[in-house]
Amino acid sequence: MTLRLDHFIGGTWSAPASGEYFASTNPATLDVLYEAARGTDEDVRRAVAAARSAFESRQWRDLTATKRGHLLRRLGDLVVEHAEELAEFETLDNGKLLREMRGQLATLPEYLYYYAGLADKVQGSQIPTSSITMLNYTQREPLGVVGAITPWNSPLTLTTSKLAPALAAGNTIVIKPSEYTSRTILRFAELASQAGFPDGVVNVVTGFGNEAGAALVSHRDIAKISFTGSTLTGARIAAETASRFIGSTLELGGKSPNIVFGDADVANAAMGVVAGIFAAAGQTCIAGSRVFAHRSVYDELVERVSERAASIIVGDPLVDATELGPLAFGAQLEKVSSYVDLGVSEGATVRTGGGRPDVDLAGYFYSPTVLTDVDNSMRVVREEIFGPVAAIMPFDTEDDVVGMANDTDYGLAAGVWTQNLARAHRMARRLDAGTVWVNTYRAMSPMSPRQGFKSSGVGIEHGLESMHEYTRLKSIWINTDEGPVSDPFVMRG
Ligand code: NAI
Ligand code: MG
Numbered sequence: 218m219t220l221r222l223d224h225f226i227g228g229t230w231s232a233p234a235s236g237e238y239f240a241s242t243n244p245a246t247l248d249v250l251y252e253a254a255r256g257t258d259e260d261v262r263r264a265v266a267a268a269r270s271a272f273e274s275r276q277w278r279d280l281t282a283t284k285r286g287h288l289l290r291r292l293g294d295l296v297v298e299h300a301e302e303l304a305e306f307e308t309l310d311n312g313k314l315l316r317e318m319r320g321q322l323a324t325l326p327e328y329l330y331y332y333a334g335l336a337d338k339v340q341g342s343q344i345p346t347s348s349i350t351m352l353n354y355t356q357r358e359p360l361g362v363v364g365a366i367t368p369w370n371s372p373l374t375l376t377t378s379k380l381a382p383a384l385a386a387g388n389t390i391v392i393k394p395s396e397y398t399s400r401t402i403l404r405f406a407e408l409a410s411q412a413g414f415p416d417g418v419v420n421v422v423t424g425f426g427n428e429a430g431a432a433l434v435s436h437r438d439i440a441k442i443s444f445t446g447s448t449l450t451g452a453r454i455a456a457e458t459a460s461r462f463i464g465s466t467l468e469l470g471g472k473s474p475n476i477v478f479g480d481a482d483v484a485n486a487a488m489g490v491v492a493g494i495f496a497a498a499g500q501t502c503i504a505g506s507r508v509f510a511h512r513s514v515y516d517e518l519v520e521r522v523s524e525r526a527a528s529i530i531v532g533d534p535l536v537d538a539t540e541l542g543p544l545a546f547g548a549q550l551e552k553v554s555s556y557v558d559l560g561v562s563e564g565a566t567v568r569t570g571g572g573r574p575d576v577d578l579a580g581y582f583y584s585p586t587v588l589t590d591v592d593n594s595m596r597v598v599r600e601e602i603f604g605p606v607a608a609i610m611p612f613d614t615e616d617d618v619v620g621m622a623n624d625t626d627y628g629l630a631a632g633v634w635t636q637n638l639a640r641a642h643r644m645a646r647r648l649d650a651g652t653v654w655v656n657t658y659r660a661m662s663p664m665s666p667r668q669g670f671k672s673s674g675v676g677i678e679h680g681l682e683s684m685h686e687y688t689r690l691k692s693i694w695i696n697t698d699e700g701p702v703s704d705p706f707v708m709r710g
Contacts, residue, residue, distance in 0.1 A: 220251040222399060224260055224423060225406040227267035228416025234259035239425075241399060244312035244543045245534055245580040253399035256424030261391070261432035264420040268362040268389040269438050271417030277389065285385060286336035292412040293329035296322065299408065303373060303401050305535075310398045311369050312543040312580065313497055314534045321374045328374075331663040332381035332684070339386065339684055341691075348709065350698035357688035359387030360464075361440035364433045366426075366454070367402070368446045369395035369545050370500045376402055378678045379443040379466075380409075381663075384418065386687040388440070391420045393430050395446075397546050399423040426450065434458065441465065441687070445502070448601070448627075448672050455675065466676030466686050468502065469669055470601040471629030473650065474622035475505030475658060476612075478635040479513040485656070486514075486634035487521035490607065493632055493658040495529060495585045498541050499605040500549070502673075503630040505658055507598060508609040509618050515611040519589055522607065523568040526585040531574045543580035544604060550581040553604030557586055560597035560608070566590040570605070593624050601627070615640065623649040628670025632658045 221238055223230040233254035240249045254260070271277050296303065304318040341355035365379040372394060383390050394402035402421055409419040422429050430450075434442055434457050444454050445468040458465040475493045477486040493505025510518040534542030544550045557571050570586030583604060591598050591608040598608050612618040622631060631650040635641050645653045651668040654660055661667070666680030677683050 219249055222251055222253045222403055222423070224254050224256060224264065225403055225419075225421040226260070226264045227271075227420065228410050231260070231263065233257065233424075234263075239396065241310060241397065242546075243309050243580070244545050245578050247579045250309055251400060253396075253403075253423040256393070256422040256429030256432070258432045260422050260424070261429055261436060264391045264422045265362055265433070265436050265438050267417040268391050268420050271415055272359075272361055272389040274415065274417075276415045277387075277418060282337035282339065282385075282387070285387060286333040288413050289329045289333035289336065289381060289385060292409050292414070293326035293333065295408045295412055296326045296329065296405075299404070303404065306401050306404070307372055307398065308534050308542075310400055311372065311545045312534050313370070313500070314539060314542055316537065317497060321371060325374055325377055328377045328381050328663040328679075332385040335382075335681065335684055336385040339688065344692075350696065351709070352695040352697050353692065355690055355692050357386070357685070358691055360687060360689055361388060362438055363388045363390045363687060364436070364439045364442045365390055365392045366430050366433065366442065366444045366446065367392065367394050369397035370497065370502075372398040373401050373405060375445045375468075376405065378445075378683075380419070382683045383443070383687045384414070386684055388687055389418045389420075391422060391433060391439075393422055393424065393433050396423070396425050437461075439463065443686070444468070451674065464676075464686070466678065467669075467674045468676075468678055469629075469672060469674045470603075470627060471502050471504065471669070471673050472507055472599065472601055472625050472627045473503055473505050473630040473632070474507045474509055474625075474648070475632035476618055476622060476634065476644070477508070477510045477514060477518055478633070478637070478640065479511035480636045480640075481514070481634035481656075482636065483514050483517050484521065487518055487525065489632060489634060489656070489658045490518070490522050491525050494607040495526060495541060495605050496659065498544060498583075500545060500603055501659075503652070503659060504603070505630075505632050506602060506607060507622070507625075508607050509612050509621060510609060511618075512611045512613055515609075519568060519587070519609050522609065523587045526587050526607070527569040529585045531582055531584065532576050533578060541585060541605060543578075543582045545581070547581055549604065550583055553583050553602055553606060556597055556600070556602045556604070557588070557606060560588050560591065560595065560606075563595045563597065564590055565595065565597060565608070593621055599625065615644070619644070619647045623647075626672040629673035630654070
């Protein structure tokens with residue numbers, strides 16, 4: 218019988234009010250892995266109530282920031298202990314390479330440790346106002362119940378980026394994981410409980426976006442929504458949260474440029490381009506999907522990238538030698554394959570890939586694909602494909618490439634390959650992207666803040682700045698003058 222997973226609410230497993238479950242499959246084999254509870258309004262209400270009562274409990278409210286840090290550190294230790302199990306399950310659920318998920322699980326505890334350390338370093342300040350008898354100071358307070366809605370591509374990492382600062386700051390949380398990858402998030406909540414977080418501090422309601430997700434976003438007791446996913450869903454969430462005057466942190470899509478100058482080490486740059494678009498089968502928000510090569514190295518770069526792309530080993534993501542696994546679900550495969558067809562109909566040339574590879578498994582595999590004869594006016598270059606499809610374009614001058622690179626609705630990340638130091642800094646300044654990498658791609662750290670510009674998002678994840686996303690600033694005035702109140706009809710300061 219198929220394994221059935223319930224919601225995790227108030228520290229215990231909780232069957233869905235609807236009584237319904239939905240299947241999660243392994244995209245490499247199409248085997249059903251387990252069934253998760255199909256969350257509805259009623260489940261969300263219970264989870265938010267549990268989170269609210271945990272937030273108001275003395276047990277959580279009176280815990281010092283240092284002690285909250287201890288709990289996060291313990292959770293980090295438990296993740297270390299269970300890393301292999303968690304990595305394997307993420308691979309089974311979303312098809313990403315086990316190598317990649319092991320790497321993610323190895324760094325994930327660092328996020329928990331980093332915010333554990335920051336928990337008791339969030340400070341207010343004392344402000345010199347215009348009156349020496351007034352003491353004015355600020356303090357940063359938790360918001361309340363945070364709703365976290367997360368995607369399937371890096372389930373635990375992207376959930377931890379929200380949970381760690383939210384809990385460090387003293388909030389409680391209700392997580393709605395992607396319907397494609399519920400399992401490791403449920404296990405993570407169980408580990409949080411084991412680490413000693415009081416019941417109700419971490420809750421998980423599984424289910425679909427338009428049911429459980431929408432119910433969470435519209436719940437009146439939610440103080441903030443933190444979301445990672447598509448720009449379309451992000452726009453809906455932004456509208457709903459704005460109408461209730463609550464904040465949202467939105468980490469959305471991208472169409473990031475990866476720019477290779479004539480003075481770059483072309484062999485290295487080619488590897489950087491391959492890493493940028495074919496790692497994780499291109500299913501990352503930061504994918505370097507638009508490649509710009511200086512005309513002097515264009516042919517060589519296209520050649521090198523296409524050659525490496527054609528030799529990528531596609532297959533079972535559990536096998537060490539595999540370099541590219543399946544796409545995460547059927548709709549992803551359809552999306553990628555219809556975009557490539559669209560590109561061809563728009564005039565693109567397929568240098569390599571462009572179809573399904575010959576793989577011994579039934580899953581949603583698609584070949585690494587390189588398109589040339591493309592330009593910024595085509596939909597394959599303007600829209601996020603979220604798959605292993607690179608579009609390579611030539612450019613002549615630095616001004617030209619800055620213009621083309623910035624001519625996009627998105628602004629998440631950008632890569633620059635050059636040996637010229639002045640140009641590297643100049644490009645970093647001129648590119649309209651929240652993260653710029655020079656002679657590298659896909660570098661990330663809990664300490665480094667990241668933010669999407671333009672349609673790639675609102676708000677900051679990682680770094681000290683992200684703690685502030687989960688607090689509100691209060692200004693407190695104390696009159697230290699015990700004398701009589703003078704003129705009551707004027708403002709004081
Ligand atoms: P999505 O944005 O629909 O889903 C992300 C999360 O939001 C999931 O947990 C989903 O259940 C939830 N959700 C969906 N509709 C919702 C609603 N109306 N209210 C509240 N929550 C809702 O993305 P999906 O369908 O998983 O992937 C589609 C495309 O989105 C991808 O092909 C890719 O282009 C983009 N995407 C970008 C990601 C990123 O890292 N920036 C991650 C995942 C997807
Ligand atoms: Mg799955």
